[in-house]
Amino acid sequence: MTTTLIDNIGLLVTHDEERPEIAGAAVLIDNGVVAWSGEAHLAPAADERVDASGGCVIPGFVDSHSHLIFAGDRSDEFEARMAGRRYEAGGIRRTVRLTREASDEQLLANATRLVAEARAQGTTTIEIKSGYGLSVADEQRSVRLASTLTNEVTFLGAHVVPEGVDRDSYVDLVTGEMLAACAPYARWIDVFCETGAFTVDESRRILESGIAAGLGARVHAGQLGESAGVQLAVEVGAASVDHCTFLSPADIAALVGSDTVATLLPGVEFSTRQPWPDARRLIDAGVTVALASDCNPGSSFTTSMPLMVALAVRDMGMTPAEALWSATAGGAAALRRDDVGHLRIGARAHLAILDAPSYVHLAYRPGVPLVKSVIDR
Ligand SMILES: [Zn+2]
Numbered sequence: 175m176t177t178t179l180i181d182n183i184g185l186l187v188t189h190d191e192e193r194p195e196i197a198g199a200a201v202l203i204d205n206g207v208v209a210w211s212g213e214a215h216l217a218p219a220a221d222e223r224v225d226a227s228g229g230c231v232i233p234g235f236v237d238s239h240s241h242l243i244f245a246g247d248r249s250d251e252f253e254a255r256m257a258g259r260r261y262e263a264g265g266i267r268r269t270v271r272l273t274r275e276a277s278d279e280q281l282l283a284n285a286t287r288l289v290a291e292a293r294a295q296g297t298t299t300i301e302i303k304s305g306y307g308l309s310v311a312d313e314q315r316s317v318r319l320a321s322t323l324t325n326e327v328t329f330l331g332a333h334v335v336p337e338g339v340d341r342d343s344y345v346d347l348v349t350g351e352m353l354a355a356c357a358p359y360a361r362w363i364d365v366f367c368e369t370g371a372f373t374v375d376e377s378r379r380i381l382e383s384g385i386a387a388g389l390g391a392r393v394h395a396g397q398l399g400e401s402a403g404v405q406l407a408v409e410v411g412a413a414s415v416d417h418c419t420f421l422s423p424a425d426i427a428a429l430v431g432s433d434t435v436a437t438l439l440p441g442v443e444f445s446t447r448q449p450w451p452d453a454r455r456l457i458d459a460g461v462t463v464a465l466a467s468d469c470n471p472g473s474s475f476t477t478s479m480p481l482m483v484a485l486a487v488r489d490m491g492m493t494p495a496e497a498l499w500s501a502t503a504g505g506a507a508a509l510r511r512d513d514v515g516h517l518r519i520g521a522r523a524h525l526a527i528l529d530a531p532s533y534v535h536l537a538y539r540p541g542v543p544l545v546k547s548v549i550d551r
Pocket residue numbers: 239241394468470
């Protein structure tokens with residue numbers, strides 16, 4: 175196994191508590207792991223050398239929330255929303271119809287293209303949810319296809335109640351036969367706990383069934399209004415509660431000191447013109463905050479984590495350093511991973527080399543493709 179030295183790094187972001195950033199740095203990668211980092215002039219010898227050309231090196235982004243197994247395009251809904259129509263969760267059913275009609279090859283080709291698109295923008299770990307199948311066979315197919323692209327697969331049979339199905343019998347299905355069919359391919363179970371989707375009691379039952387089947391819990395809540403789903407997430411020990419656009423003081427109190435990360439998805443607010451989540455309020459209260467893309471064809475059709483960083487800095491009260499942390503280490507915390515999202519000694523060598531001297535440029539130069547190369551071996 176060869177060793178690689180990434181040299182001539184203008185600014186290295188490690189997220190190490192003692193040395194979170196090192197100027198004029200180099201990193202040694204040995205066997206896919208960060209083996210050494212420090213000032214470049216102290217670097218050990220290596221078999222090969224990569225020149226970062228004075229650019230900033232950051233941990234690869236950890237996008238802990240995406241819905242990449244789908245077919246179809248909903249740009250018409252986006253266009254209508256931008257002309258003043260309000261976002262509603264029901265558009266999901268349209269994607270369900272198109273996803274069911276698509277072949278395995280079509281679904282996998284679409285998701286593969288999106289994973290590559292995310293990687294080109296610095297994402298080296300991505301979570302992928304099902305949720306556009308909503309039948310036993312179609313959900314199982316979705317988690318199976320997702321499992322060929324990532325280890326972070328989430329079963330989201332409880333996205334919405336499908337058309338023509340009775341709610342109670344659908345919850346029975348999700349917690350029974352569908353869960354049994356999907357659990358072997360998934361690490362997580364998720365539920366859309368929101369008006370128009372699932373109630374708190376239904377959500378609790380769904381999450382508890384998944385936990386009993388060995389899955390970790392995640393929750394969609396607080397997207398369209400304050401939701402008891404946030405406190406439910408804390409109650410069941412969910413790794414993350416995602417959206418958190420609307421939060422009561424009691425929700426924040428529940429999140430403080432819990433192991434549940436608040437994952438903010440600003441691509442949704444961008445694409446729906448909803449109010450921005452108040453990251454500052456969460457961070458000041460002591461809540462662990464992650465940023466993720468929520469890439470999906472309805473409410474946030476972007477794979478760009480640099481865009482999430484830029485929006486969080488511009489509109490959500492985060493500093494560039496906080497936004498970068500949330501898009502890397504925060505995402506890792508939301509997936510309960512400690513091997514990615516940072517570049518401390520022993521981390522997986524998942525990183526992005528920027529064509530910029532500092533990560534501040536991710537927000538300062540929005541929309542510009544600053545990720546020059548990605549290493550994720
Ligand atoms: Zn989502």
